[in-house]
């Protein structure tokens with residue numbers, strides 16, 4: 001799955017596994033020639049651990065790829081822009097005076113209201129985890145997904161009201177954070193046009 005960093009981790013682990021195997025072979029040769037069985041055992045244990053890591057991360061990557069493929073199949077890779085377009089068009093039916101008829105603070109209140117609904121469902125899940133009474137129902141995955149979607153819908157309207165391209169902002173910030181912490185994960189972006197560079201200053 002591009003950008004998730006699993007490929008890089010898998011490659012690094014595979015290299016480490018090859019090194020550990022080479023060290024184990026070297027020590028086995030020495031052990032056969034009267035060297036230390038103790039070190040040979042340690043390196044063998046390291047190899048087994050590396051094999052487990054490689055298998056685990058390989059399975060994690062396959063699962064991530066399968067999830068991404070499944071998601072793409074349903075939404076055909078829905079973009080931020082497509083979502084924004086439908087979201088604002090529908091919003092104008094509620095707010096015929098325009099999206100700016102609500103302030104940023106009004107939209108933010110709507111976002112936090114939806115976050116509260118999401119938090120309430122997750123609180124119920126925490127109670128279930130801890131075997132505590134008090135839940136009126138058991139939150140389903142669908143209910144949790146619905147509240148996440150409500151958060152996104154209002155967050156997108158807040159961004160629209162503020163004139164923020166949410167997809168672009170998310171990608172730029174993602175890349176900035178990766179750069180700062182030294183991770184290789186990047187989201188590909190087209191070069192920035194000169195005029196918008198000027199505008200941002």
Ligand SMILES: [Mg+2]
Pocket residue numbers: 114117146147150
């Ligand atoms: Mg809701």
